[in-house]
Amino acid sequence: MEKKWDVVIIGGGLAGLIAANYLSRSGLSILILEKGKKVGGRAKTDRIHQQYFNLGPHALYKKGKAISILKELNVQLHGKSPHLAGDLIKDNLNYSAPFTASGILTTNLLNWKEKMEWVGVLVRLMTINTEKLAHLSLEQWVQHTTSSKNVQSLLHSLGRLSTYCHAPEQASAKVIVSHMKASLSGVLYLDNGWQTFIDRLHNHAVISGVQVQTHKSVNHIDPIEHNQFKLVLSNDEQIECKYVLSTTGPHELNHMLGEKSPFCQIDSFTKLTSVKGATLDVALTRLPNPKKLFAMGITEPIYFSVHSNYARLSDDGKSFVMHVFKYHHPDANIDINRVKNELEDFLEIIQPGWKSYKITSRYLPQIIVNQRLPQIGEEQMLKCIKKVIPGLYIAGDWACTDSILSEGAVSSGKQAAKDILEKERGYSLAD
């Protein structure tokens, strides 16, 4: 057994790197253990044939917590906001998407009465107090909000677009609607992908003395005595520390704690389920239909957007990088070949003949977008699991009561750093 660390962070994704950046200012010794070959987790970007592919479509909320925390850490972001002008596809027919003023005026999807209702819903959404929705599922909120089937479908599409969640009967209205509200202020696509800010967070942490070890997978967390942990790695290495911050998914954390895990006793913890989808990431030399940059299915839960129209996503800046995405229902049995055909066929409707211009593509059939589908009444469980083992802290996109995705990962990473500092030093970071 070698050096004893003050804090070991398991996972070098967004939550782990954010926490490390806040903790690095404190003089504590900090080690990040990342099982992958590079840091970034699901926020990484792969450079394939000179094209920059995020793991599927990635956008940051312009007025969200993630951007404001990244700014607080002096991480500059370069990119542009996409326009939501585009198409909605219902029963193989194209309609203008009523997500912009001109889209609302021109769309044939809604009649005049529905248009007025849709505008009213959007206006109310901008100021809604989501705390009051804590007892409702998204489906219940949608039903209460409008009786028009078309407006209901639009709300479901906006919910999927903002959160990737496609289980309105299970999902918490409070969390989903707060993300829908945030998305109305616009999003940002980043030049060269999310890896740019991951690299900056990584560099800041390393310069400030954080040690980062990749290819290091933690198998076991053993709380050996008060305020002391022993971690056992897959290569049998053992590491001791005072505090552990886990940023893995909930079930991986449970597994690392072994048979004695107190989380096994908590019913709502064992039932946590993830948000998944299939992504087809494509780079083309030209766009067969240059005017079609954004589309969503209404009957089918599918999304398409040309991200390179707003962000530089290739070495020469000339090619077209796009993502076609299918939102999976948590209970669905996925036939990965059928889903691939669906995504390719959807792209064919929007960009006919796209295959002739293909530079490269990548298909990921069942990727975890968020480690937790947010459901009603999980606040107590999340608060409880953060207290049950003293010295063990939890962050990640599943660990926040009121937000998910990067918003949840970044804010829970900051919160965990605050909690550790408060415990260690008795002082807290500014909010």
Ligand SMILES: Cc1cc2nc3c(=O)[nH]c(=O)nc-3n(C[C@H](O)[C@H](O)[C@H](O)COP(=O)(O)OP(=O)(O)OC[C@H]3O[C@@H](n4cnc5c(N)ncnc54)[C@H](O)[C@@H]3O)c2cc1C
């Ligand atoms: C297709 C797709 C689209 C998305 N789009 C958006 C979007 O538009 N907007 C948005 O805000 N968010 C989006 N997200 C979500 C966002 O990418 C994630 O919420 C965020 O990156 C999660 O960060 P994290 O640190 O919580 O988890 P992760 O990124 O999963 O990091 C956890 C890290 O822990 C490591 N690890 C796990 N187990 C161990 C172990 N035993 N030992 C050591 N290391 C371990 C993993 O390798 C990983 O690097 C998207 C995600 C996907 C997949």
